[in-house]
Amino acid sequence: MNLLKKFLFELQAVTNLLWRSIKGLRKRPRYFADIVMQMDQIGVGSFGIVVLTGFFTGGVIILQSYPTLEYYGAQSSAGQGVATGLIRELGPVLTALMVAGRVGSAISAELGSMVVSQQIDAMRALGTSPVRKLVTPRLIALVFSLPLLTIAADLFGVIGGGVVARELHGLDMNVYISSVRTGAKFADLIGGAIKPIVFGLIIGLVACHSGLTTKGGTVGVGLSTTRSVVLASIWVIVADFFLSKLLQSLFGSTLF
């Protein structure tokens, strides 16, 4: 019962944080420079690891599935597996998990350090809302950056799959590209774009809430950073299930 109560209180606090961030958008100042800086740190800064993750994930899909496809004589469909697997599920989820690890932890640690060194109190005392100055720009940056990073991960995943298919299995590149095009449906792309938006919100809200509620000095900063990464990762995976179900009911069960 206590756990349920704690969960409900946390949910209430996170929802309240989201509401205040949205409300803050209507008022001046709007901190465009902070949004751009966060997009640079979150988006551009995460590009390398996301691309690497996508590339090798695409490669391993081909590595594992090609022998089976070859057994049934369906090598020409190899790209289809990469396209559907990456765009529908692995691209958004793996990108979100990588960003939760890299960016979520950084946000939580930064805000947590600001809390324990009274910088957040100083900001309030100087007449600035920490939600508008710190939370809103990070949420906006994550919501815009994560879909773009996911597209990059998908693209490099397809390239990684192609490289493995050609170099290790000798599959003709035209055949591979053609099967990728068959596999990637328009609805997949919509789903692949909606999921990262929700994941971005989850990562941002969990990390900011975790950081802003840090207690107990440097040990507290470490704990809130760990909590942020763990909770964001779990909620991304849980949300992925429910989003997939929702998208299935919207676009038809065969697609998601």
Added chain:
Amino acid sequence: MSIGLAEAIFPTVTEAELPADSRLIPAIEFRDVDLAFDDQVILNKVSFSVDRGQMRIVLGPSGTGKSTIINLILGLLKPDAGQILINGEDTTDFDDQDLMRIRKTIGMVFQEGALFDSLSVYDNVAYRLHEERVPEDEVEHEVRRMLRFVDLEDAIDKMPVELSGGMRRRVGIARALVGNPNIVLFDEPTAGLDPPTSRTICELAVKLRDIEDVASIFVTHEMNNVEFISSEYAVIEPTGETRFQEAGKTFCLTNTCVMILKDGEIFFEGREEELMASTDPYVHRFIRGR
């Protein structure tokens, strides 16, 4: 410091934002303020007021609600009962937006300075002005004047990590004074500092009280701070220099009051002379350490 320079540093003292009869209205007023966290009573029917040009030193052991008073003034905490008035306005039930407006009339000096690590000294001091989108040439002018006031103009381009503890506090004071607040709150600003640096911080607080007519609350648990602030006053020499004089036995400073908290209530309230003359065991133990 000359009168001219003092006026140049604090040209308006937010007069425009204050009521016309602001001198008759206490800058800070607590009326029967109660606050408890779960079953622990932090403040119980606490009432006091601070006028402009006055300083209230809040003493007490850790956990007696000293910093809580400051958080209540800033609106970072809400009282369970009672009223808090800032410049005559009842801020008890103010929403975030109104509190932000009130906070702009208050300067706050934190225990460790609470400087923004990612910003230079210049950007830290300029923070409030940058938020208000003040043109950059005016910002630089104001920042340099404030840093001159705390004697740190040379550190303008440094990052907080390059500053000593005392310098951080002084930058914190400069940041708090931007915008000419008529209330300044000091939350243990000398904690962990060596005696000469502590004295420098106290001198700045006394200058604000005596020359700039600022209402202030000075939270501390260091008796040497209390003795200095309660016994010395700042005057401006004909040469323009600020000089600190001891009140001595000829007259006593009535613009400084000491308040000791115990179990959420005001246990002692009076001048430093009365504090020192007190025979109460609790006061005695606190001021003498035994």
